[in-house]
Amino acid sequence: MTDKENLQQKNRRTLVLLSGLVIGMFAFGFALVPLYNLICQVAGIQSVAVRSAAEPLVAPDTVIESGDTERLLTVKLDASVHPSLPWKIDLKQGSKLEVKTGKVYEVVFTALNRSNDPVSAQAIPSVTPWQANPYFNKLECFCFNQQTLAGGEQSEMPLRFVISPKLPKGINSITLSYSVMKIENAPLAQLSQ
Numbered sequence: 001m002t003d004k005e006n007l008q009q010k011n012r013r014t015l016v017l018l019s020g021l022v023i024g025m026f027a028f029g030f031a032l033v034p035l036y037n038l039i040c041q042v043a044g045i046q047s048v049a050v051r052s053a054a055e056p057l058v059a060p061d062t063v064i065e066s067g068d069t070e071r072l073l074t075v076k077l078d079a080s081v082h083p084s085l086p087w088k089i090d091l092k093q094g095s096k097l098e099v100k101t102g103k104v105y106e107v108v109f110t111a112l113n114r115s116n117d118p119v120s121a122q123a124i125p126s127v128t129p130w131q132a133n134p135y136f137n138k139l140e141c142f143c144f145n146q147q148t149l150a151g152g153e154q155s156e157m158p159l160r161f162v163i164s165p166k167l168p169k170g171i172n173s174i175t176l177s178y179s180v181m182k183i184e185n186a187p188l189a190q191l192s193q
Helices: 003-043 132-134
Strands: 072-081 088-093 096-100 103-115 119-128 135-143 148-149 154-163 173-182
Touching: 072 088, 072 103, 072 154, 088 173, 096 103, 096 148, 119 132, 119 135, 132 135, 148 154, 154 173
Parallel strands: 072 173
Antiparallel strands: 072 096, 088 103, 103 154, 119 148, 119 173, 135 154
């Protein structure tokens, strides 16, 4: 084998390795979102969910799951607003509810934009204890989409939820917390029309 043939063989091997590396990087990038969702699900970390507009809404007080629907537990609701967001968020009802598993409940948060300018925000939900996360089902939530309020505007933001009767017996209290953050450079064209 001559030096020229040896060099060509090394070049082919390098080309195959680099091509494989490029294909591997593309496959990794393509699989990153499902992999992230799987890791969040396994770790019990709640990421922002997206609700399809075609999904039907369920009326409050509807029982949607069979099982132990007489089990009572406490649900605490909390919303914290990032300091950069000029909003005030309150609950129309109290922040502590006694609920039955399997039954649909609705609460309404009221948001007020205290600035004179339109502001967009996103609410990020978090359920504790984390073991309750798979059993706390938000059917309708203002956290599914960004919210935009005009200057001085007040808006009601509903949350409709049900807690599965399959919730482990040791969990008697669940806290749903929202971190509401300002969305920088959000499209505000709909407000200027």
